[in-house]
Amino acid sequence: MKKLLMLMALLALMLYSFNAAAFIRLPPIMSSNMVLQQNTKAAIWGWADPSERFIITESWKTETDAVTAMNSGKWVAKISTPPAGGPYTITIKGRANTIVLENIMIGEVWVASGQSNMEYSNNQQIKDELPTAKNNNIRFFMVAKATSEYPQETAEGQWVTCDAESLKKFSAVGYFFGKKLNKELNVPVGLIESAWSGTPVELWEPNEAFGNDPEVKEAATKVKDVTYRPNKPALIYNAMIYPISNYTIAGTIWYQGEGNTVRAKTYERMFTGMIGAWRKQFQQDFPFYYVQIAPYTYESTYEAALLMEQQTRSLSYPKTGMVVITDLVDNIKSQHPINKIDVGLRLANLALADTYKKPIPAEDYKNPLYKSMEVNKGKIILNIDNAANGFMLKGTEKQPTEFLIAGGDQNFVPATDIKLDKGRIIVSSKEVPNPVAVRFSFTNTGMSNLFNKEGLPVTPFRTDNWVVTPVKIAAN
Incomplete structure (x- = not known):
């Protein structure tokens, strides 16, 4: 009798283990209320009994998708999604359980x-x-x-x-x-x-x-x-x-x-x-x-x-x-x-x-961006992308702010003469007769008043590649 009871307990444990392992499971991100990417092969994945075969049914189409879990129990199905819409349901029917995902949007x-x-x-x-x-x-x-x-x-x-x-x-x-x-x-x-x-x-x-x-x-x-x-x-x-x-x-x-x-x-x-x-x-x-x-x-x-x-x-x-x-x-x-x-x-x-x-248009969604420079008669001409219609200033200043210019000595001083053109900025200073580099808003707190005509701020930049070593700022 004792042996019979032990055998029955073992069989019950085996059946429990089989059923537990056979349940199809999904990760939390695969759930009701989710949005799936439209017009693509969207991934659905989870775990099941090793080599288990099961069916996925999507309410937006009549065909079903047959899936077989890998030997590890993992599975990934690529399901065809329609154009945007919903709500839809996805039903995953396995040997031991059925999962219904509801209120799905595409x-x-x-x-x-x-x-x-x-x-x-x-x-x-x-x-x-x-x-x-x-x-x-x-x-x-x-x-x-x-x-x-x-x-x-x-x-x-x-x-x-x-x-x-x-x-x-x-x-x-x-x-x-x-x-x-x-x-x-x-x-x-x-x-x-x-x-x-x-x-x-x-x-x-x-x-x-x-x-x-x-x-x-x-x-x-x-x-x-x-x-x-x-x-x-x-x-x-x-x-x-x-x-x-x-x-x-x-x-x-x-x-x-x-x-x-x-x-x-x-x-x-x-x-x-x-x-x-x-x-x-x-x-x-x-x-x-x-x-x-x-x-x-x-x-x-x-x-x-x-x-x-x-x-x-x-x-x-x-x-x-x-x-x-x-x-x-x-x-x-x-x-x-x-x-x-x-x-x-x-x-x-x-x-x-x-x-x-x-x-x-590019100027409506891309910030003006430094492209290249040339030096001409003591002035630096900056070529700027995404400013084909020119520039505008915001605020009360009548000159663009945050421009510095330097010669070969790498000593930057504020630019005093700045001219704006379509796609170009011309920068100079009487203090720098032979300029080689310009920096724009190249500081921790630079907030220039210069924008393209569409209202997007010019991207901070510098034309040089000189070594810049941050120095600890003394507390006030």
């Missing part, structure tokens, strides 16, 4: 990532939105903060519809970006926020992204140990980017850089390395649009200027775009400018023009 999906200025939510601009925030065609997924030494399979979070409650917690920049896309494209928009205040770029990329560059690897070891975030490369990538990398997206928006000003020299290589690593992991060559950091009173001279320069250089990386916000700063002693609406709108204009091919 549209455009973007990741919003970076540090505090991307994470920032519930400011007065968001509060003004709350009475009319409810919008079934905008959905949010917030990746919960987590770290890991190794890539993780899941990230916690939940898809929710935009309303007064969900909006209070979501990225303000992300929301205003998504709202603009929703309005202009007339399609549902899904926004995946993965952000963490105070984080340097090293934490957002896998270790292999640093490559064989010894200078980059050395810089990555110098991330400070602080209480409000991790301090080792890849820890956030492993837990907050890798787990969502199967998700099919349209692109990424990014607002970060303040955490790297003390290591500005290597930022371009780190940043573009991160973009490449993300695209490789997502297996998508998606566009990557980012915000240049705002002017701020850093502890050392030129910290912000050097980081901004690195961000501008990153524009040479394929399928990237940058918005400049030197005109959106209300307080240079705060790293968090209040105006998040215009940041989101400028990012959205980049996407509308470059990704969605809306007929927007």
Whole structure:
């Protein structure tokens, strides 16, 4: 009798184990209320019994998708999505359970990532939105903060519809970006926020992204140990980017850089390395649009200027775009400018023009950008892209501000004679009869009054490549 009872208990345990293992499971990001990328092969993934065969049915079509789990139990299905619309359902029917995902929309999906200025939510601009925030065609997924030494399979979070409650917690920049896309494209928009205040770029990329560059690897070891975030490369990538990398997206928006000003020299290589690593992991060559950091009173001279320069250089990386916000700063002693609406709108204009091919003139969505220079009779002629219609000044000053000029002695003085033309700026000073270089807004707090005719601020720049060493600023 005793042996019989033991045998029955063993059989019961085996049956329980079989049934438990056979249940199909999905990661949190695969859930009701989600938005799937339109007109593509969108990924659906999860876990099941090894080699289990099951069926996926999408309500927008009559055919079903047959899926077989791998020997590891993992499975990924690529399902054909229709043009934007919804709501739809997806039914996943397996041997032991059936999962029904409801209220699914088809549209455009973007990741919003970076540090505090991307994470920032519930400011007065968001509060003004709350009475009319409810919008079934905008959905949010917030990746919960987590770290890991190794890539993780899941990230916690939940898809929710935009309303007064969900909006209070979501990225303000992300929301205003998504709202603009929703309005202009007339399609549902899904926004995946993965952000963490105070984080340097090293934490957002896998270790292999640093490559064989010894200078980059050395810089990555110098991330400070602080209480409000991790301090080792890849820890956030492993837990907050890798787990969502199967998700099919349209692109990424990014607002970060303040955490790297003390290591500005290597930022371009780190940043573009991160973009490449993300695209490789997502297996998508998606566009990557980012915000240049705002002017701020850093502890050392030129910290912000050097980081901004690195961000501008990153524009040479394929399928990237940058918005400049030197005109959106209300307080240079705060790293968090209040105006998040215009940041989101400028990012959205980049996407509308470059990704969605809306007929927007370059001058309307791309900041004026230094291209080249020539010296002629004691004057430096600067050739500027995205200013074909000329320039304008804002404020009370009658001359453009923030221009410095220098000769071979590398001694910069304010330019005294500045002429504006279509696509050109001519700079000179009686103090510098033989000029060789110009700097524009190349400081931590430079906020020039110079814009193109369409109202976008000129991107800070310098024409020289002389060594600039930040020096600690003495406290007042």
